[in-house]
Amino acid sequence: xxxxxxxxxxxxxxxxxxxxxxxxxxxxxxxxxxxxxxxxxxxxxxxxxxxxxxxxxxxxxxxxxxxxxxxxxxxxxxxxxxxxxxxxxxxxxxxxxxxxxxxxxxxxxxxxxxxxxxxxxxxxxxxxxxxxxxxxxxxxxxxxxxxxxxxxxxxxxxxxxxxxxxxxxxxxxxxxxxxxxxxxxxxxxxxxxxxxxxxxxxxxxxxxxxxxxxxxxxxxxxxxxxxxxxxxxxxxxxxxxxxxxxxxxxxxxxxxxxxxxxxxxxxxxxxxxxxxxxxxxxxxxxxxxxxxxxxxxxxxxxxxxxxxxxxxxxxxxxxxxx
Numbered sequence: 390x391x392x393x394x395x396x397x398x399x400x401x402x403x404x405x406x407x408x409x410x411x412x413x414x415x416x417x418x419x420x421x422x423x424x425x426x427x428x429x430x431x432x433x434x435x436x437x438x439x440x441x442x443x444x445x446x447x448x449x450x451x452x453x454x455x456x457x458x459x460x461x462x463x464x465x466x467x468x469x470x471x472x473x474x475x476x477x478x479x480x481x482x483x484x485x486x487x488x489x490x491x492x493x494x495x496x497x498x499x500x501x502x503x504x505x506x507x508x509x510x511x512x513x514x515x516x517x518x519x520x521x522x523x524x525x526x527x528x529x530x531x532x533x534x535x536x537x538x539x540x541x542x543x544x545x546x547x548x549x550x551x552x553x554x555x556x557x558x559x560x561x562x563x564x565x566x567x568x569x570x571x572x573x574x575x576x577x578x579x580x581x582x583x584x585x586x587x588x589x590x591x592x593x594x595x596x597x598x599x600x601x602x603x604x605x606x607x608x609x610x611x612x613x614x615x616x617x618x619x620x621x622x623x624x625x626x627x628x629x630x631x632x633x634x635x636x637x638x639x640x641x642x643x644x645x646x647x648x649x650x651x652x653x654x655x656x657x658x659x660x661x662x663x664x665x666x667x668x669x670x671x672x673x674x675x676x677x678x679x680x681x682x683x684x685x686x687x688x689x690x691x692x693x694x695x696x697x698x699x700x701x702x703x704x705x706x707x708x709x710x711x
Contacts, residue, residue, distance in 0.1 A: 404651025405663040408670050415673040422680050433559060439672035440561035441627075443665065444620040445636075445643045447572055448500075448613030450664045453647050454589045455609055456656025457514035461503060462617050462643060464525035466636025469496045469618025470625035471529055474540035485543045492622045493615050499525055500614020504607030529633060537633065542626045550626030561623050568616070572661050585609060589656030638685075641692035646671045649695060 419426035445462060452459045473492025477484035499521060506517035542550075552560045576582035584605045587595035596602045617636065625631040650667030652659025671692075678688050 404649075405660065405666055408649050408651070408663065408666045412666060412670045412673060415670065415677060419673065419677050419680070422677070433557075433562075435672055435676060436562050436669070437559035439668050440559070440565040441620045441623055442639060442642055442646060442672060443565045443668045444568060444616050444623070445639050446646045446664050446668050447568055447661075448616030449643045450647045450650075450652055450659065450661065451572075451585065451609040452514070452613050453644070453652055453654060454585050454656055454659055455606055456589050456592075457507060457606070457610075458644070459503065459518045459610065459613050459617075460515060460640065461499065461518040461522040461525060461614070462640045463634065463636035464522045464529065465496045465499050465614050465617035466621040466624065466639060467529055467631070467633060468499060468525050469493060469621025470631035470635055471532060471538050471540075471621075471633075472618075473546065473622045474538060474542055474625050474631045475532065477543045477546075478540040485545055488543050489546060489549070489622050492625075493618045496618020496621070497611050497615035500611040500617075501607065503614060504610035507610060508603040508606035533633065538631045540631070542629050542631075546622060546626030547629060548626075550623045561627075564619075564623070568619075569661060569665060576661060581605065581608065586657055589653075589658070591657075641689055642671050642675070645692045645695045 416427060425431050445466065449459055449462065469492040471492075472495045473488045476491040477488040480487055503514075503518050503521055506512045506521070507514045510517070548554075549560050549564070554560055555563060576585065584595065584600045584602075587598065587600055588602050588605050592602050595605075620639070621631070621636060624635055646667035647659070647664050648654050648667070649670055650659070650663030650665070652664060674691075675688065678691070
């Protein structure tokens with residue numbers, strides 16, 4: 390067992406294995422509260438719910454691999470949802486198919502602005518993305534007049550968010566699988582993926598090696614913005630209407646899922662498989678906390694404690710290695 394632990398530690402898979410073990414533990418704990426917790430229907434429902442968080446965590450992971458943080462997630466999710474529903478109202482029958490790409494495009498544009506601020510203006514990502522979050526909030530308030538959005542999701546959005554078109558698998562899960570497959574290919578089979586890890590380990594060394602570090606940062610923030618907006622589109626289809634602050638509940642869980650999956654919060658190390666495990670772990674934890682009737686404030690405390698603990702552990706590891 391000791392040799393196995395050392396081998397896992399050297400291969401950097403230990404956090405993923407630990408997160409997977411915690412996930413199995415949560416499944417066992419949940420089964421004690423309800424016999425239906427391990428049923429196929431309930432697990433598919435949890436995976437459907439996890440898909441929304443999974444899309445957001447995908448973008449969050451790319452930014453964290455760079456050594457940054459994206460705090461514009463809450464209102465970029467709202468931008469995707471509100472603007473997709475608004476486009477459906479603006480363009481009539483054409484909006485049926487243009488609404489979803491338009492909402493994702495809006496989120497991607499905000500992500501590009503984030504990337505420009507961080508990569509070219511050299512503003513710390515935490516500060517700049519927090520400012521963009523406030524800007525997005527203000528623009529949505531202007532768009533809606535400060536009232537609840539009146540536009541509704543299109544039938545296509547509702548089908549994509551709630552339907553089961555292939556082998557009984559929820560459509561949002563299929564979307565997450567496609568996005569996850571593309572992310573795995575990006576990180577492990579492309580020059581951009583290697584550059585992302587390089588920038589996260591040492592931006593200066595990556596730059597001296599010929600990597601266009603600014604462009605890499607810009608692309609990662611653009612993808613993160615598009616992923617957040619895509620989650621907003623799915624959430625709008627799931628609830629049939631967009632609403633303000635619909636992304637507020639996803640900021641801390643997305644970061645917690647990424648770091649629980651073993652991605653170094655200071656950048657340069659992590660696997661997407663670990664992020665997937667972290668997303669499932671957080672979703673199951675949310676489900677159990679709901680069954681136990683833990684208030685939302687208590688859940689946020691738990692997520693924050695997880696992030697602080699992982700930051701302390703990874704931060705010490707980075708300092709000792711330098």
